[in-house]
Amino acid sequence: MTTATVTAAPPLPAIDHGHAGLGNQVVSEWTKLRSVRSTWICLAVVVVAGIGLSALVSNIEAGRWTHLGLVDRAQFDPVRFSQTGEFISQFVVGVLGALIVTSEYATGSIRTTLSTTSKRTTVLSAKLIVIGAVIFIVSEVTAFISFFVSQAVLLAHGGKALPAGSTILDQLHSATIPVVGIASDGAVRAVFLCGVYLTLLTLLACALGFVLRHTAGAISAFVGFLLVLPLVVSILPSSFSGSFERYLPSNLGLAMILVTSRKTDFAGVLLTPWVAAGVLAAYAAAAVVLAGVLLVRRDA
Amino acid sequence: MITASRITKTYGTTRAVDDLSFEVRPGVVTGFLGPNGSGKSTTMRMVMGLDRPDSGAVTIDGKRFGDLRWPLREVGALLEAKALHPGRSAANHLLALAQTNSIPKSRVGEVLELVGLEGVAKRKVGKFSLGMSQRLGIASALLGDPGVLLFDEPVNGLDPEGILWVRNLLKSLASEGRTIFVSSHLMSEMAVTATDLVVIGRGQLIADTTVSDFISSNTEVTVLVRSPGAVQLADALRAAGAAVQGTDDGGLLVTGWDAARIGDVAHAAGIAVHELSPQQASLEEVFMDLTSDMVDYHGQTPAEV
Ligand SMILES: Nc1ncnc2c1ncn2[C@@H]1O[C@H](COP(=O)(O)OP(=O)(O)O)[C@@H](O)[C@H]1O
Ligand SMILES: [Mg+2]
Numbered sequence: 001m002t003t004a005t006v007t008a009a010p011p012l013p014a015i016d017h018g019h020a021g022l023g024n025q026v027v028s029e030w031t032k033l034r035s036v037r038s039t040w041i042c043l044a045v046v047v048v049a050g051i052g053l054s055a056l057v058s059n060i061e062a063g064r065w066t067h068l069g070l071v072d073r074a075q076f077d078p079v080r081f082s083q084t085g086e087f088i089s090q091f092v093v094g095v096l097g098a099l100i101v102t103s104e105y106a107t108g109s110i111r112t113t114l115s116t117t118s119k120r121t122t123v124l125s126a127k128l129i130v131i132g133a134v135i136f137i138v139s140e141v142t143a144f145i146s147f148f149v150s151q152a153v154l155l156a157h158g159g160k161a162l163p164a165g166s167t168i169l170d171q172l173h174s175a176t177i178p179v180v181g182i183a184s185d186g187a188v189r190a191v192f193l194c195g196v197y198l199t200l201l202t203l204l205a206c207a208l209g210f211v212l213r214h215t216a217g218a219i220s221a222f223v224g225f226l227l228v229l230p231l232v233v234s235i236l237p238s239s240f241s242g243s244f245e246r247y248l249p250s251n252l253g254l255a256m257i258l259v260t261s262r263k264t265d266f267a268g269v270l271l272t273p274w275v276a277a278g279v280l281a282a283y284a285a286a287a288v289v290l291a292g293v294l295l296v297r298r299d300a
Numbered sequence: 301m302i303t304a305s306r307i308t309k310t311y312g313t314t315r316a317v318d319d320l321s322f323e324v325r326p327g328v329v330t331g332f333l334g335p336n337g338s339g340k341s342t343t344m345r346m347v348m349g350l351d352r353p354d355s356g357a358v359t360i361d362g363k364r365f366g367d368l369r370w371p372l373r374e375v376g377a378l379l380e381a382k383a384l385h386p387g388r389s390a391a392n393h394l395l396a397l398a399q400t401n402s403i404p405k406s407r408v409g410e411v412l413e414l415v416g417l418e419g420v421a422k423r424k425v426g427k428f429s430l431g432m433s434q435r436l437g438i439a440s441a442l443l444g445d446p447g448v449l450l451f452d453e454p455v456n457g458l459d460p461e462g463i464l465w466v467r468n469l470l471k472s473l474a475s476e477g478r479t480i481f482v483s484s485h486l487m488s489e490m491a492v493t494a495t496d497l498v499v500i501g502r503g504q505l506i507a508d509t510t511v512s513d514f515i516s517s518n519t520e521v522t523v524l525v526r527s528p529g530a531v532q533l534a535d536a537l538r539a540a541g542a543a544v545q546g547t548d549d550g551g552l553l554v555t556g557w558d559a560a561r562i563g564d565v566a567h568a569a570g571i572a573v574h575e576l577s578p579q580q581a582s583l584e585e586v587f588m589d590l591t592s593d594m595v596d597y598h599g600q601t602p603a604e605v
Contacts, residue, residue: 009407009410009442010410011445012403012404012444014373015370019369020370020400024399024401024402025400027399028396028397029396031395031396031399032392032396035388035389035392035393035396036388038387107382109384109385111345112383112397112440115349115372115375115377116371116401118365118366118368299351299352300350300351
């Protein structure tokens with residue numbers, strides 16, 4: 001450590017134009033995100049669980065094929081199996097999204113962050129942009145790799161690609177495990193929306209972090225939203241719950257990755273994929289607005 | 301320049317800051333003195349735009365925090381030393397801060413060197429001692445080379461060498477023409493560091509003055525006198541108009557007179573004097589007297605320090 005003599009740092013050249021803005025905060029948030037290990041652990045789990053679990057489930061389902069009845073064979077959905085890892089990833093991205101906010105509240109460093117800008121909402125925007133972009137890229141890449149790996153697993157079990165334009169009926173009559181190409185009806189959309197689903201949930205969790213300010217609180221709220229809310233709705237009278245179920249986040253997620261032509265068991269219950277994505281985006285937007293209002297109004 | 305005009309802040313039923321007004325001028329170190337819980341940290345958070353006053357306003361060089369264009373380049377603050385992500389390195393912590401205000405990366409190394417942490421730049425701050433965290437907090441405050449600096453109890457956790465270092469740093473920053481506002485609950489620390497003084501108790505202003513005025517106007521000089529003819533000397537002094545009290549061990553305490561005048565009276569009365577020693581009430585005593593009815597937590601008063 002230094003001795004009692006003090007040498008001042010050289011002066012910093014002044015800036016006489018502009019102001020500290022969103023671009024500055026985005027760069028800073030990226031530095032913060034990449035410079036802690038928990039980020040890389042979470043992202044690794046998203047990739048490994050995403051690809052690994054999807055491949056595993058595809059493997060298990062393919063192994064069961066010969067024991068399946070007609071209805072089950074009709075519902076055998078190679079696209080959906082390829083995205084099973086999403087179930088784990090949704091919690092991991094939620095934790096990461098909440099943590100980039102609540103870890104700052106836990107240490108008090110949020111006050112340092114907020115004293116770097118005269119407009120608090122730039123901090124909220126920057127965090128959403130950075131975590132949203134990172135999760136979007138990672139989960140899209142993971143979703144597409146999962147898709148191809150899972151189809152390869154099905155092929156290895158003797159699966160056959162169905163000709164383009166084949167329907168559920170064709171799948172029913174075909175005696176082999178169905179494998180779909182990325183160009184087949186709705187496959188790209190389903191895989192793409194899987195990444196969108198994870199991204200929107202991340203943004204939602206990040207906003208919940210600003211609203212609740214505690215890691216445990218924000219993660220509980222997030223998990224409650226995904227897992228507990230469906231339970232609550234399921235114990236409501238069915239005449240009542242029937243109209244709500246399709247708006248549950250978990251069902252929105254399902255709707256987003258279903259290929260329309262395969263929607264046999266859910267037909268009529270779920271929203272269409274893009275509408276489901278829109279509803280989930282509206283949930284996230286509502287949470288973000290609430291976060292912004294509270295961030296500006298409350299003491300830091 | 302920091303200007304607080306009639307700021308009040310209430311948390312629930314606690315009035316943390318109560319109609320407080322003061323000015324902190326550039327060029328000198330201004331001490332912000334008050335017992336624990338008197339509202340110093342709350343006031344500093346209001347300066348930094350983190351807590352909103354219920355009423356009143358604080359400005360930095362005439363601007364509210366929300367109107368600063370490059371906040372880190374205009375005001376730097378060390379508010380909580382341990383407010384750091386434990387898993388991030390010191391250099392990355394400073395880099396992220398620098399990027400918020402377009403401060404070049406090279407500045408990070410400069411401020412780390414300034415506070416003596418260049419050797420641990422890559423180490424995770426969770427492994428830092430409180431003293432190292434204080435130094436990192438000071439580095440963060442200096443990152444933007446701001447004209448206004450706030451330090452909330454910056455010597456907490458520092459060893460004597462570190463305390464001396466902070467003291468000198470604050471003075472040299474002030475001598476560069478910066479506005480330096482530094483809080484402490486220790487009068488003795490402020491006496492050797494600060495030139496100006498803002499004293500608060502229970503959120504209210506007690507004094508806004510200079511350290512030397514504060515000391516001279518609040519300390520009464522008493523002189524301890526020992527003499528074989530103490531009784532006669534006491535009479536002679538009283539006859540001359542001095543206030544005299546006897547001590548338990550036979551000495552005399554004379555208030556309001558200096559030693560020379562007492563010696564003269566003794567000489568004129570032909571009484572031998574064996575001791576004539578001026579007693580100055582310690583600064584800590586003065587401060588405690590002033591704030592004694594304003595201390596929230598008596599167990600934490602500076603008495604033990
Ligand atoms: N965020 C807060 N919520 C509730 N009470 C607070 C908060 N911050 C400070 N206080 C209360 O306000 C008073 C002043 O505290 P503080 O400003 O920390 O004093 P100091 O820094 O002088 O020790 C104390 O009674 C404290 O308990
Ligand atoms: Mg304090």
